Amino acid sequence: MLYLITGGSGSGKSEYAENLAVHMHKTQFSCGKLFYVATMCPYRSSGEIDAECEARIKRHRNMRREKGFSTIECYCGIRRIEARDHDVILVECMSNLLANEMYREEGHIRSKGAEEEEEMREAILSPLLDLGRKIGCVIVVTNEVFSEGTKLPEETERYLGMLGAINRGLAKEADCVTEVVCGIPVTVPGVDLQKGSLECGGHW
Amino acid sequence: MVFIIGGAYQGKTDYAREHFKEDCTVVNQYHLRVREQLRAGLDPMQEAKRMLSSEKGELVIISDEIGCGLVPVDVFEREYREKSGRVNCYFAKEADQVIRVVCGIGSRIK
Numbered sequence: 409m410l411y412l413i414t415g416g417s418g419s420g421k422s423e424y425a426e427n428l429a430v431h432m433h434k435t436q437f438s439c440g441k442l443f444y445v446a447t448m449c450p451y452r453s454s455g456e457i458d459a460e461c462e463a464r465i466k467r468h469r470n471m472r473r474e475k476g477f478s479t480i481e482c483y484c485g486i487r488r489i490e491a492r493d494h495d496v497i498l499v500e501c502m503s504n505l506l507a508n509e510m511y512r513e514e515g516h517i518r519s520k521g522a523e524e525e526e527e528m529r530e531a532i533l534s535p536l537l538d539l540g541r542k543i544g545c546v547i548v549v550t551n552e553v554f555s556e557g558t559k560l561p562e563e564t565e566r567y568l569g570m571l572g573a574i575n576r577g578l579a580k581e582a583d584c585v586t587e588v589v590c591g592i593p594v595t596v597p598g599v600d601l602q603k604g605s606l607e608c609g610g611h612w
Numbered sequence: 613m614v615f616i617i618g619g620a621y622q623g624k625t626d627y628a629r630e631h632f633k634e635d636c637t638v639v640n641q642y643h644l645r646v647r648e649q650l651r652a653g654l655d656p657m658q659e660a661k662r663m664l665s666s667e668k669g670e671l672v673i674i675s676d677e678i679g680c681g682l683v684p685v686d687v688f689e690r691e692y693r694e695k696s697g698r699v700n701c702y703f704a705k706e707a708d709q710v711i712r713v714v715c716g717i718g719s720r721i722k
Contacts, residue, residue: 579715
């Protein structure tokens, strides 16, 4: 099972995703483990602590403290995550993981060629899709950062293009895509226009 | 008229390609037109109205939603963001269907 959770900054998507993971674990996959894949690194490339990242990490740790997660730190290389059968894993979050892969020293995404970029996107996408098919439940948190509107530097656009493509790849296979708006989960339903349906899923 | 909106890189163009016939007139990246119109000293709302009244066949307009970031520091960027939003509201009002694409998934919101 694969869930994709998106939302703007401060929208409450993390709390929603955590609660969803706990719920899935409790109600459907209680014989498996509950993992939290943390992607934010508190260190800069220089080795110094980044105070802002550290504070954010602390806030998230506090938020999930009593929810029963085993935390796996994974800044790059999502392929090495091992989970099985009835496990539930929450990946928090894709925008961070991708930035690490593109801009940290140990990251894997360096080339700017379109073909290589697709390969590298696959290296992030396919392990998650595989896990989604194999284990109890994979919940991926991503970030709605596509509506800034102002002209962005080329490199920023490249990053956004990569993140957008990964999000679309996940959404295509996901059992459910949810956009969290002001703490309210809004299911992204999708409508088959060829069937002439006027229904919007009742979520709007 | 069909109006397709969503953030950048969400798959709006692919969505249009998959769901609408080839003989539709597709106006893609309308937000960039608004930008050009402002640069040229034109009123984007007047231009939008003119376009709708002159197009006769089936029309699909695609535009980025751009109003969700911080208020831009630059005065032109502020005006562009505002005007683009107003034009989007106008298209949505006139449209028979409005589709919002998030992560490649289109939701019909009108």
